[in-house]
Amino acid sequence: MSGANECDVQIRLVTLRLISHYHILRALFEFESRLMSEKYDYVIVGAGSAGCVLANRLTACGTYKVCLLEAGPSDWNPMIHIPAGFIKTLVNPSVNWMYQSEASKGTNGRTIPMPRGKVLGGSSSINGLIFNRGQKMDFDVWAQKGNRGWSYDDVLPYFRRYESHEDSPDASYRGQTGEMKITNLAWRDPLCEAFIEGAESIGIPRNPDYNGAYQEGTSYVQRTATGKLRMSSARAFLNPARNRSNLHVITNAHATKILLDGKRAIGVAYNRGGANGRPDQVYAGREVIIAGGTINSPQLLQLSGIGPGKLLNELGIEVRHELSGVGENLRDHYGTRLTARAKNVKTINELARGPKLVGEIAKYFLGRRSILELGPTLVYCFWHSDETVRNADLQVSFTPASYKEGLQAWLDDEPGFTLATWQQRPESLGYVRAKSSDPFVKPLIQPNYLASEEDRRVLLAGIKLSRRLMNTEPLAPYFDYEGYPGAHIQSDDELLDVARQRSTTVYHLMGTCRMAPETDPTAVVDDQLRVHGMQNLRVIDASIMPTMLSANLNAGVLMIAEKGADLVLGKPPL
Numbered sequence: 350m351s352g353a354n355e356c357d358v359q360i361r362l363v364t365l366r367l368i369s370h371y372h373i374l375r376a377l378f379e380f381e382s383r384l385m386s387e388k389y390d391y392v393i394v395g396a397g398s399a400g401c402v403l404a405n406r407l408t409a410c411g412t413y414k415v416c417l418l419e420a421g422p423s424d425w426n427p428m429i430h431i432p433a434g435f436i437k438t439l440v441n442p443s444v445n446w447m448y449q450s451e452a453s454k455g456t457n458g459r460t461i462p463m464p465r466g467k468v469l470g471g472s473s474s475i476n477g478l479i480f481n482r483g484q485k486m487d488f489d490v491w492a493q494k495g496n497r498g499w500s501y502d503d504v505l506p507y508f509r510r511y512e513s514h515e516d517s518p519d520a521s522y523r524g525q526t527g528e529m530k531i532t533n534l535a536w537r538d539p540l541c542e543a544f545i546e547g548a549e550s551i552g553i554p555r556n557p558d559y560n561g562a563y564q565e566g567t568s569y570v571q572r573t574a575t576g577k578l579r580m581s582s583a584r585a586f587l588n589p590a591r592n593r594s595n596l597h598v599i600t601n602a603h604a605t606k607i608l609l610d611g612k613r614a615i616g617v618a619y620n621r622g623g624a625n626g627r628p629d630q631v632y633a634g635r636e637v638i639i640a641g642g643t644i645n646s647p648q649l650l651q652l653s654g655i656g657p658g659k660l661l662n663e664l665g666i667e668v669r670h671e672l673s674g675v676g677e678n679l680r681d682h683y684g685t686r687l688t689a690r691a692k693n694v695k696t697i698n699e700l701a702r703g704p705k706l707v708g709e710i711a712k713y714f715l716g717r718r719s720i721l722e723l724g725p726t727l728v729y730c731f732w733h734s735d736e737t738v739r740n741a742d743l744q745v746s747f748t749p750a751s752y753k754e755g756l757q758a759w760l761d762d763e764p765g766f767t768l769a770t771w772q773q774r775p776e777s778l779g780y781v782r783a784k785s786s787d788p789f790v791k792p793l794i795q796p797n798y799l800a801s802e803e804d805r806r807v808l809l810a811g812i813k814l815s816r817r818l819m820n821t822e823p824l825a826p827y828f829d830y831e832g833y834p835g836a837h838i839q840s841d842d843e844l845l846d847v848a849r850q851r852s853t854t855v856y857h858l859m860g861t862c863r864m865a866p867e868t869d870p871t872a873v874v875d876d877q878l879r880v881h882g883m884q885n886l887r888v889i890d891a892s893i894m895p896t897m898l899s900a901n902l903n904a905g906v907l908m909i910a911e912k913g914a915d916l917v918l919g920k921p922p923l
Contacts, residue, residue: 397471470583547821697750770811
């Protein structure tokens with residue numbers, strides 16, 4: 350009997366402990382829920398290139414409370430920080446949305462992988478590290494289309510404010526005290542030198558700073574890197590702000606809907622932990638700022654009932670605000686890569702495999718020169734498709750490594766080099782559309798590559814220029830023969846077919862929440878980046894670009910966020 354009593358006491362004690370633990374855990378859960386549901390001044394969706402800048406600038410004065418939501422994890426993966434690790438992040442679903450385009454005529458019915466960063470820093474954590482602003486003309490066109498305050502003279506101070514580039518020959522164009530460290534590629538390679546000399550031999554000059562007074566010419570690339578490490582937006586802008594008490598960063602928080610009160614944004618619904626995670630909400634007293642990027646921003650607007658009424662009705666989504674331009678105006682650079690077999694020189698192909706790769710890894714961590722500190726491109730060449738074009742409308746990039754059939758993810762077994770080319774200001778228009786009311790179903794992405802005759806013309810000119818550069822006298826000691834597509838491919842139709850069969854995205858998607866006056870039927874935001882017809886709702890990322898920049902887009906997105914932060918805070922223009 351006494352044993353039974355003792356057992357009963359033990360059971361009661363265990364039960365009491367469990368009840369106590371339950372109440373403690375419940376209290377903690379309720380506290381966290383209250384914290385998550387707390388009203389902030391600003392809620393930012395997306396901790397990518399733009400979101401990290403916004404989080405830093407909006408919390409700097411200490412006046413406003415900011416919540417930053419990021420669907421992906423922290424940027425702990427070492428492949429993010431090692432420059433050459435980009436090749437791994439392009440196919441890693443733990444840091445990448447792993448989007449795919451729809452098939453189209455321009456791709457011969459192929460679907461194309463479209464990597465987007467799903468991690469702190471967004472695509473700045475997985476890109477090729479290239480820093481390229483574009484041309485003066487690009488921004489002047491934005492202003493000419495009715496976007497006040499977005500000419501080159503207007504935006505130059507914002508470029509200069511965020512960057513630190515101490516090697517510029519003209520400080521009037523470049524910043525030297527900002528958080529984003531920009532460095533000139535220090536690597537020198539005989540193939541790269543021969544390529545630059547070859548360009549000079551056919552009339553394309555060297556350019557000491559393609560982000561300075563003019564873009565045209567050849568140059569080693571400028572990079573978002575310092576030392577041997579990537580300088581992502583998270584590292585440059587978010588990390589210095591993480592300890593501020595008025596900034597709350599929530600990772601693994603997939604935004605599912607913008608919370609609306611009539612035409613006014615009041616917060617964001619999200620799942621913490623993905624599709625099977627816990628639903629939660631966070632509220633904004635002043636503004637909701639969407640910074641999810643060219644694919645995610647229009648999808649979130651559409652899921653929230655803001656977009657083309659016909660699409661929303663088909664998906665069973667209540668139309669809260671008809672805005673036909675949401676998801677339209679998608680543009681991207683479509684690149685064709687030509688490869689050559691090399692001789693009399695060592696290329697990255699040999700160094701990136703077997704014992705030599707082990708040696709390169711060791712050299713990297715010992716602080717010596719190593720291929721691990723390289724991105725996908727070493728030299729840029731900006732030129733024009735014909736003599737009537739005043740501003741460079743095509744680009745050729747050079748890498749002392751060759752890819753199998755021009756596909757960037759796989760190196761050839763033999764030594765070689767690659768020239769990639771694309772139309773800088775594509776005219777082909779595509780779209781991004783939600784496929785379902787389920788926020789975890791990936792959207793439909795249709796870039797419509799090569800739909801424009803002008804894009805086909807300029808790309809053909811770029812392919813022919815690449816071949817001409819490949820066959821210059823300075824490269825002759827190293828040039829064995831054309832690998833892909835091969836010298837037997839000659840006619841325009843054959844070359845275009847090659848472009849349709851093997852060309853891919855250059856990862857520069859933009860335009861799906863276009864900035865334009867309200868009279869423009871494709872407009873989504875005004876020149877203050879406010880969503881037309883809505884209150885307390887802005888979009889600040891690459892999706893607002895009215896037309897394509899003659900550039901990789903990360904530099905431009907950082908500028909948009911820098912200027913956008915001042916617009917949000919009501920500061921006068923610089």
